[in-house]
Amino acid sequence: MPSTVSMDLARRALTRYGERGTDQADAPMTNPVSAYLDPARYAHEIEHCFKRRPMALALSLELAKPGDYRAVTVLETPVLIVRGKDGQARAFLNVCRHRGAPLCDEGTGSAQRFSCPYHAWAYDAEGALTAMYGEATFGDINREDYALKPLPCAEAAGMVWVCLTPGLDFDIDDWLGGMRAELETLKLDQWHIHEVRDLPGPGWKVVWDGYLEAYHHNTLHKDTVGKFTVGNLVVHDTYGPHQRITFGRRSLKELAAQPEAEWTPDEHIRLIHSVFPNLSISGVLGDHCLVSQLFPGPKPDTTITRQYVLAAKEPETPEEIAATEGFSDIVLRAVRDEDYDMGYKIQRGLKSGANTTFTYGRNEPGLHHYHRMVAELGGWELGGQ
Numbered sequence: 001m002p003s004t005v006s007m008d009l010a011r012r013a014l015t016r017y018g019e020r021g022t023d024q025a026d027a028p029m030t031n032p033v034s035a036y037l038d039p040a041r042y043a044h045e046i047e048h049c050f051k052r053r054p055m056a057l058a059l060s061l062e063l064a065k066p067g068d069y070r071a072v073t074v075l076e077t078p079v080l081i082v083r084g085k086d087g088q089a090r091a092f093l094n095v096c097r098h099r100g101a102p103l104c105d106e107g108t109g110s111a112q113r114f115s116c117p118y119h120a121w122a123y124d125a126e127g128a129l130t131a132m133y134g135e136a137t138f139g140d141i142n143r144e145d146y147a148l149k150p151l152p153c154a155e156a157a158g159m160v161w162v163c164l165t166p167g168l169d170f171d172i173d174d175w176l177g178g179m180r181a182e183l184e185t186l187k188l189d190q191w192h193i194h195e196v197r198d199l200p201g202p203g204w205k206v207v208w209d210g211y212l213e214a215y216h217h218n219t220l221h222k223d224t225v226g227k228f229t230v231g232n233l234v235v236h237d238t239y240g241p242h243q244r245i246t247f248g249r250r251s252l253k254e255l256a257a258q259p260e261a262e263w264t265p266d267e268h269i270r271l272i273h274s275v276f277p278n279l280s281i282s283g284v285l286g287d288h289c290l291v292s293q294l295f296p297g298p299k300p301d302t303t304i305t306r307q308y309v310l311a312a313k314e315p316e317t318p319e320e321i322a323a324t325e326g327f328s329d330i331v332l333r334a335v336r337d338e339d340y341d342m343g344y345k346i347q348r349g350l351k352s353g354a355n356t357t358f359t360y361g362r363n364e365p366g367l368h369h370y371h372r373m374v375a376e377l378g379g380w381e382l383g384g385q
């Protein structure tokens with residue numbers, strides 16, 4: 001039985017298809033190009049839209065067992081996420097409390113304790129300082145004062161959410177709102193991680209705009225993912241700052257000839273769950289899923305995107321392996337060789353003065369919502385010069 005959500009989305013997409021239309025914003029919207037370039041604005045937005053918000057910094061899948069960890073530097077903040085013996089995922093600054101060495105190298109792994117490579121202070125998976133080399137010679141200190149510095153952290157919908165600002169606690173239900181139930185339908189804790197890779201890219205907003213619309217699919221992606229989707233058709237829903245964007249697959253039109261009782265709607269639509277400010281989860285082809293997370297660089301013109309290629313189960317047969325490799329390859333080509341290649345070219349022209357504002361069409365409602373949220377959280381006016 002298809003879910004009522006899928007049936008409803010397929011109905012809405014089919015209606016738009018029949019109209020040769022799309023969900024639309026009320027009117028085109030402008031945003032100053034300086035919003036893509038200005039370093040002071042950038043620093044402010046990184047603080048208010050990223051560092052003070054919960055971000056999904058690990059998949060629960062990466063931390064399956066107690067002791068499993070992921071160490072990652074995000075926006076110049078070194079983070080250690082680790083599952084404790086009690087099963088709870090916690091996040092800490094990956095910084096030794098003695099004299100600041102990183103406790104472990106970036107990457108994933110499993111450890112019962114984290115021993116600092118500088119002077120061998122050791123911490124457990126709950127962040128407690130459990131051993132000090134040469135303790136008798138060091139002098140009296142209260143070990144409890146030297147626990148790893150925790151970061152606010154919660155696990156929900158198959159992801160571990162972390163705020164990079166110590167002490168800025170959050171309620172993940174408040175933050176995700178209605179998006180939490182949508183994310184839970186993806187069952188992200190039940191997939192197989194096939195590949196994880198980091199892609200360098202141009203600036204944050206140039207890149208992210210491409211994750212929010214289908215207007216470019218029939219042109220830029222005509223030889224890759226655009227072969228499977230209806231260009232310039234989106235069904236658009238918002239959940240606070242977050243969004244769900246539904247694309248139609250090329251087969252969508254077949255539904256018009258079938259009674260609804262026979263519909264298998266999930267085969268004819270493609271959902272993008274876009275979690276503010278930088279997470280996009282996209283079920284693209286059958287049993288595969290792409291999780292993309294965008295991390296702005298130190299300046300407005302660079303980013304790193306972490307891509308997780310997920311398969312419904314570990315591919316075993318030659319056909320399954322070929323299908324998963326094929327998915328991984330097509331999304332890599334679409335994103336790196338098409339979206340980001342175009343993004344670099346856009347980035348190079350941003351300062352040319354050809355545009356003082358960018359205009360987002362009525363058919364790009366995802367961009368309207370995103371840039372409104374950035375402006376709102378950053379305290380900016382929209383639409384000026």
Ligand code: FES
Nearest residue numbers: 096098099116119
């Ligand atoms: S810096 Fe870690 S033990 Fe000295």
Ligand SMILES: [Fe+2]
Nearest residue numbers: 210216221339
């Ligand atoms: Fe694209």
